[in-house]
Amino acid sequence: MEFVTAEQMREVDRYTIQEIGIPAIVLMENAGRAIADEVVRLVMQRKDSLAGERWLVLIGKGNNGGDGLVCARHLTDAGIPVTLVYAVAPDQLGGEAAVQQRIVEALDLPRIVYADEAEGIPDMRSYTGIVDALLGTGTKGAPRGVYASLIVEANSSGLPIVAADIPSGLDADTGAVYDPCTQAELTVCLAFLKAGLTQYPGAKAAGEVVVRYIGIPPWLPAGLEGAGVVLTEESLESELGLDAGRCRAPDGHKGTYGHVLLAAGSLPMSGAGLLAAKAALRAGCGLATWALPASLLPHMLGAVPELMLAPIADGGIGAWDSAAADEVLRLLAARDVLAVGPGLGRFPGEAEFLRALWEGAPRPLVVDADALGILAAAGGLTAWKRRDAATILTPHPGEMARLAGLTTAEVQRDRIGLARRFATEHGVTLVLKGARSVIAASDGQVYVNVTGHPGMATGGSGDVLTGIIAAMLAQGLDAVQASAFGAYLHGLAGEQAAAARSNPASLLAGDIIEAL
Numbered sequence: 384m385e386f387v388t389a390e391q392m393r394e395v396d397r398y399t400i401q402e403i404g405i406p407a408i409v410l411m412e413n414a415g416r417a418i419a420d421e422v423v424r425l426v427m428q429r430k431d432s433l434a435g436e437r438w439l440v441l442i443g444k445g446n447n448g449g450d451g452l453v454c455a456r457h458l459t460d461a462g463i464p465v466t467l468v469y470a471v472a473p474d475q476l477g478g479e480a481a482v483q484q485r486i487v488e489a490l491d492l493p494r495i496v497y498a499d500e501a502e503g504i505p506d507m508r509s510y511t512g513i514v515d516a517l518l519g520t521g522t523k524g525a526p527r528g529v530y531a532s533l534i535v536e537a538n539s540s541g542l543p544i545v546a547a548d549i550p551s552g553l554d555a556d557t558g559a560v561y562d563p564c565t566q567a568e569l570t571v572c573l574a575f576l577k578a579g580l581t582q583y584p585g586a587k588a589a590g591e592v593v594v595r596y597i598g599i600p601p602w603l604p605a606g607l608e609g610a611g612v613v614l615t616e617e618s619l620e621s622e623l624g625l626d627a628g629r630c631r632a633p634d635g636h637k638g639t640y641g642h643v644l645l646a647a648g649s650l651p652m653s654g655a656g657l658l659a660a661k662a663a664l665r666a667g668c669g670l671a672t673w674a675l676p677a678s679l680l681p682h683m684l685g686a687v688p689e690l691m692l693a694p695i696a697d698g699g700i701g702a703w704d705s706a707a708a709d710e711v712l713r714l715l716a717a718r719d720v721l722a723v724g725p726g727l728g729r730f731p732g733e734a735e736f737l738r739a740l741w742e743g744a745p746r747p748l749v750v751d752a753d754a755l756g757i758l759a760a761a762g763g764l765t766a767w768k769r770r771d772a773a774t775i776l777t778p779h780p781g782e783m784a785r786l787a788g789l790t791t792a793e794v795q796r797d798r799i800g801l802a803r804r805f806a807t808e809h810g811v812t813l814v815l816k817g818a819r820s821v822i823a824a825s826d827g828q829v830y831v832n833v834t835g836h837p838g839m840a841t842g843g844s845g846d847v848l849t850g851i852i853a854a855m856l857a858q859g860l861d862a863v864q865a866s867a868f869g870a871y872l873h874g875l876a877g878e879q880a881a882a883a884r885s886n887p888a889s890l891l892a893g894d895i896i897e898a899l
């Protein structure tokens with residue numbers, strides 16, 4: 384499923400109205416009717432009857448308000464009486480919204496012009512639901528004045544709220560929420576999913592999201608640079624050419640499915656390497672070799688019998704040093720992919736070590752965890768030679784902050800935009816982890832992964848993802864396919880592993896591997 388920014392939505396609207404010739408009033412009628420349909424569906428789901436329902440429809444000044452006016456008319460005709468609450472004086476509406484306003488006026492729908500009501504907002508608790516048609520993709524900054532008061536009152540009413548297009552107070556592009564922001568039960572998104580509904584906290588404010596066709600041809604956003612894609616089994620196939628149910632070729636052999644090399648683990652974090660290596664095998668690579676500091680070797684013998692171990696001279700201290708790079712590169716010559724970072728630790732000579740791999744490894748490279756810290760500390764992305772082989776970085780928000788020279792809060796404020804800019808600027812594939820991971824390709828295309836479970840926020844979960852992505856590369860997927868499909872499977876396995884436990888908080892990263 385594709386998602387668009389507010390700007391892209393305006394361009395699609397313009398094209399539909401001006402180039403194709405579908406009048407805006409038709410789009411608005413379809414939009415309002417779709418919202419009314421969804422309100423009826425919601426009510427019927429809850430109580431199988433419309434009897435006793437009385438809804439408020441909060442009307443803003445723009446076309447979002449126009450949608451609300453159409454919705455109010457269709458709810459009335461469906462048997463749900465409504466009262467309109469105008470945030471501005473009705474005569475301030477313009478364009479198609481004004482046309483709709485005259486229609487509801489002619490129908491004499493009950494109304495409250497809150498804008499000039501001295502005694503505050505109607506007692507919402509005497510109603511049974513609220514449609515939020517205050518602000519849509521034309522929102523500029525935090526809801527002001529009357530809009531803010533209505534949102535606060537609606538949120539505190541305890542009534543179910545159905546948001547038109549987006550919750551009012553949501554940044555449609557980033558998913559950031561202003562104060563206040565409508566907390567909706569259901570968001571009826573018109574024509575195309577808006578980017579901000581795919582990222583938290585917007586995804587939470589939106590509640591259930593349904594996207595409703597309003598007459599705009601579904602193929603329109605294609606070719607819009609920057610329109611993103613939500614990963615589903617269908618889009619993995621249609622957008623990324625992946626056969627999600629792909630089974631193995633009958634005549635495959637170990638070599639067919641590639642060989643992953645991991646440079647990972649150190650004395651205090653040996654398990655990270657083991658998790659990544661085991662995950663790679665579970666994710667389907669033919670062979671996996673774990674290059675680890677030699678003094679860890681005796682403790683890892685047989686831990687995963689299927690895993691090959693390559694001890695790296697470490698002077699008996701269980702840590703890495705710059706001299707290890709040559710040995711890793713020698714091992715890589717006979718392998719297909721290198722994943723570096725899980726449990727690697729920080730050490731003297733770390734920058735030389737990583738730079739040698741960054742500039743010397745002729746294979747796809749997955750850079751995670753401590754290797755990202757080393758990369759950031761060394762200014763590698765700008766100082767080192769740009770890699771021409773596939774390069775995937777898998778930062779969590781804190782690691783992304785260090786890589787981008789931002790605070791974590793700044794990263795989280797615009798995950799999609801930041802990921803897209805970073806990937807295109809540095810020519811890498813970026814997996815910005817966290818709920819609703821963002822996969823950004825070096826050509827600017829963005830994917831959002833919606834599988835996953837809060838129980839996966841546990842030590843080692845990232846190591847597992849690194850192993851999965853490396854295994855996908857080893858099996859011949861390109862960097863974007865491997866990152867997207869890897870994130871998708873990682874989340875799906877996490878969901879299944881969490882479902883199998885009475886308390887998902889007890890989930891361990893190893894459980895995700897078993898669920899793969």
Ligand SMILES: NC(=O)C1=CN([C@@H]2O[C@H](COP(=O)(O)OP(=O)(O)OC[C@H]3O[C@@H](n4cnc5c(N)ncnc54)[C@H](O)[C@@H]3O)[C@@H](O)[C@H]2O)[C@H](O)CC1
Pocket residue numbers: 396400407410411414443444445446447448450517518519520521522523524525526527528530547548549573597
């Ligand atoms: N053909 C179409 O364009 C369609 C549009 N659809 C709906 O229209 C909205 C977008 O409408 P637009 O008029 O561009 O903007 P809004 O209605 O979202 O609101 C803008 C309106 O509100 C005022 N305003 C903006 N920011 C604030 C703020 N922070 N505080 C207070 N007031 C604010 C401003 O004055 C503007 O007048 C889209 O979301 C759809 O719902 C339909 O889908 C049909 C096709």
Ligand SMILES: [K+]
Pocket residue numbers: 447515516517518519546547548549550551
């Ligand atoms: K809205």
